[in-house]
Amino acid sequence: MIRLRKILLCNFFYYILLLFVLIFTCFRVHIKRVSQYSLSSTSFTGTILSIKIEGDLLSLTLRDKKWENIFVSFRFSSEEERNMYQDFFLLGDFVLVEGEFTSIKGATTPNVFDYKMYAYRKNIFYSIQATSIVKLKSNKNLLFSLKNFIYHYFSTFKNGKYLSLLLLGEKTYMDRNILSSFQNNGISHLFAVSGMHVGILSSLILSFFKKIGFLEERRYFLTCFLLFFYMLLTGCTASVTRAFLFFFLFTINKIFYFHVEGIYIFILTASITLLCNPYFIYDVGFQYSFLISFTLLLSQRIINRYKNYFMRLFVTSFFSFFVSIPITTYHFYQINLLSIFYNLFYVPFVTVLLFPLSLLILIVRPLAFFYDFFIWILESSSLCLTKIDSFCFIFGKVPFFIYILYFLFFFLFLKFLQKKILFFSILLLMFHYFYFDLFNRDYLVMLDIGQGDSFLIHSRGQSILIDTGGVLDFQTEPWREREKKNITDTITLPYLKSRGIKKIDYLLLTHGDFDHLGEAIHIIENYRIGKIFINDGKINFLEEKIIHLFPSVEICYQNTYFEVGDFKFFSLNTDLGDENSSSIVLYVLYKDYKMLFMGDANFKSEEYLMKNYNLEKIHLLKLGHHGSKSSSNATFLELLSPDLALISAGVDNKFNHPNQETLERLKKLNVEYYVTNEVGTVEIDFSHNHIKY
Secondary structure, three states, X not given: OHHHHHHXXXXXXXXXXXXXXXXXXHXXXXXXXXXXXXXXXXXXXXXXXXXXXXXXXEXXXXXXXXXXXXEEEEEOOOHXXXXXXXXXXXXXXXXXXXXXXXXXXXXXXXXOOOHHHHHHOOOEEEEEEEEEEEEEEOOOOHHHHHHHHHHHHHHOOOOHHHHHHHHHOOOOOOOHHHHHHHHHOOOHHHHOOOHHHHHHHHXXXXXXXXXXXXXXXXXXXXXXXXXXXXXXXXXXXXXXXXHHHHHHHHHHHHHOOOOOOHHHHHHHXXXXXXXXXXXXXXXXXHHHHHHHHHHHHHOHHHHOOOOOHXXXXXXXXXXHHHHHHHHHHHHHOEEEOOHHHHHHHHHHHHHHHXXXXXXXXXXXXXXXXXXXXXXXXXXXXXXXXXXXXXXXXXXXXXXXXXXXXXXXXXXXXXXXXXXXXXXXXXXXXHHHHOHHHHOOOOEEEEOOOOOOOOEEEEEOXXXXXXXXXXXXXXXXXXXXXXXXXXXXXXXXXXXXXXXXXXXXXXXXXXXXXXXXXXXXXXXXXXXXXXXXXXXXXXXXXXXHHHHHHOOOOEEEOOOOEEEEOOEEEEEOOOOOOOXXXXXXXXXXXXXXXXXXXXXXXXXXXXHHXXXXXXXXXXXXXXXXXXXXXXXXXXXXXXXXXXXXXXXXXXXXXXXXXXXXXXXXXXXXXXXXXXXXXXXXXXXXXXXXXXXXX
């Protein structure tokens, strides 16, 4: 015991351990894991870990006996079938699933959420489009039984989804707009079950055991046991695992009088957490939880100088915001300076009011009325504050060493408390903010947004977005309806932000079809827009909505001219009677490089262009109408003689775009072409003459 105490009191030991664990973690996460299944597999037998029914879709996550996980989706053929399965499956049930194995799709656009990597880190390699799901054995596991009971009980409350969120960290049924508002306001960390929640819970449990007369040693170990059980209930998430381990090690240190400082208990906790699961290092919740907690431990002597509660809260909020800047900018590409002040309200609101009340209403149900009222305040205020975007700053994705410098400066400041270190940190932040202005590049991007068009051109700090894409929302029966994911939030905006684009100077909508401007309203509502162009022709209902939202919309008439940095734009279109024929056709000149963007223009438009313009030798051609058989005729292609063709089309689209005949014409003329459904997003860097996809 004496030798162990000597080791534990050697501060150098903890730094060596952490360094070793970080190196070992990097080694472990780069060991390639392989599945025991393949695309030719047809069945999977496992235990249900999660269940979600939304509209006509049943989604399950299963785990087999070798601890490999898989996603399962099953579509109900009728409302009666949906109702039959509503409460049929429970967590912990052992089921046999038969169906088609499919690979999980990764991100086809840089710097956006990669679902394939997310799944891989959870040991998931495939998903199954199920044709049948058979329950082989009902759940008999105590933990799953308790989870089933808790989720069922939560569902009887009006705001049961918040009980699941605050007590178990379950976001499945939360509204995406609400979660997005929490993120934009910089308060989403309050709704991830973490050390803060475990700290409150442990304090309540310890107080209860003390009141009923338990001795210190017994109440701490009983609390450890209950927190361990709570960790299992939450699915052993990274932040809760870290918080439990910290409390457990703190208990050992306290009971056996090892006298290890809190900062070194924390380092030991982080090391053990990563040894348990190296993939936690990629978890955003773990990164926030680890760094903020570590920072607050280091800064306790500064925080404790302030006796006023609100001053202590402000300093705590400032340090938490300060140290989280590299994580926030790395993952989300923006920070909201007002979040420092928002947290002065939301931290006590959630920790002192909502979280304890979430526990209390489980016992005293009539208090749910007050709970619902406070949830209304939470949602209303968060949605309202989201509209204040003047203090929201976009930071692009920069070389990784800049994020390392952030941490270095932050911890040097906390260590030595010298103003010049803080000054250098602010300089680094400003350098990060203006990085893409200092190292400007001229580029063109064909975004992979599925079946639709969206092109980005950037030069000398100016940007134009040509079309937005959009998934047509077909009318369906009410019971089949599911929450729709939009392209803007998942692809367009994250990509724009990652490239440090703070404003779209021109939003040009070639014509009124949904797959070209369907996302326009969402972009207008969530991004700074300079000017909007629509085509010359009859205004349809979609364009009317845009004009109502953005009254200064302009018509892009024939021969309209404008510039974006070093790119010169000339519109060649005219009203030819229908949407596709009247698409805005853009002739773009970059120095001596000639480009032609055809929108959804067809043979009729091409004939008009050949008669009225001298378009010989175009270097880059964006094919009209996604490469359909009604566009890009042989005569037109021969006249243009492009070196490179770009085609935007969705995977397995029902229109069979691009048409095989069109591709054959390109091959015959030896035209190099790229299609988004084959290569994903295509980036052309004019500054370095480089094509990347």
